[in-house]
Amino acid sequence: MLEFADGAQLRLGHLGYNNVDIRVGDGSRGWPDHAPYDKIIVTAAAETVPPALLKQLNPHGRLVMPLGQTDAQQLTLLEKDADDSVRSQAVLSVRFTQLETVV
Numbered sequence: 001m002l003e004f005a006d007g008a009q010l011r012l013g014h015l016g017y018n019n020v021d022i023r024v025g026d027g028s029r030g031w032p033d034h035a036p037y038d039k040i041i042v043t044a045a046a047e048t049v050p051p052a053l054l055k056q057l058n059p060h061g062r063l064v065m066p067l068g069q070t071d072a073q074q075l076t077l078l079e080k081d082a083d084d085s086v087r088s089q090a091v092l093s094v095r096f097t098q099l100e101t102v103v
Contacts, residue, residue, distance in 0.1 A: 028101040030056045037061060044099035045073045054078070054086060066096040 005022045012020050023031055027042065028050035035056035042053065042065030049065065057063055063078040067090075074090035081087065 026101055028052065028099055032056060039063070041065070042099065043096065045070070045094075045096040046099040049078060049086075050099070050101075054080065059084065064091075066094050070095075070098060 002024055005024045009020075009022050012018075012022075021034075025031075027044060028046065030040070030050070030052045032052070036058040037056055038058050038061050040053055040057055040061070040063040042063070045066035045068065047067065047069060049063065049067065053063060053065075057078075057080045059080055059082045061080050063080075065076060065078075066073045067076045067088075068074055073094050073096060075092050075094045076088050076090050078086050078088045
C-alpha cells in the first residue's frame, strides 16, 4: 500500500501539486489530526457511516460515500446541520469495494 501512496505523492509533485497530503491507514477512522472538515469523500462502501467521519465533519459540512451491502449500494450525500443532526439523501445506485476497518 505504501508504494501506491509514494507513487501518488511523486506524481502529484511532478504536476505541481505540493499542498496535498497522502495518508495510508484505516479510512473508517478518518484523519482526526486535521479535522474538522467541510467536505469528506469516501470511495469505499460501508453499511453505515463510520461515526468517526461524522464526528470530524464541520457543522454545515457534507460527506459523500457509498452506503449499503455489496450488492445494493447507494451513493449517499450526508449533510450535517448546525445542531449536529445529519440528513441523508441517496443519489444513485453504485457498486464500490467495501471499506475495510482495522480492529
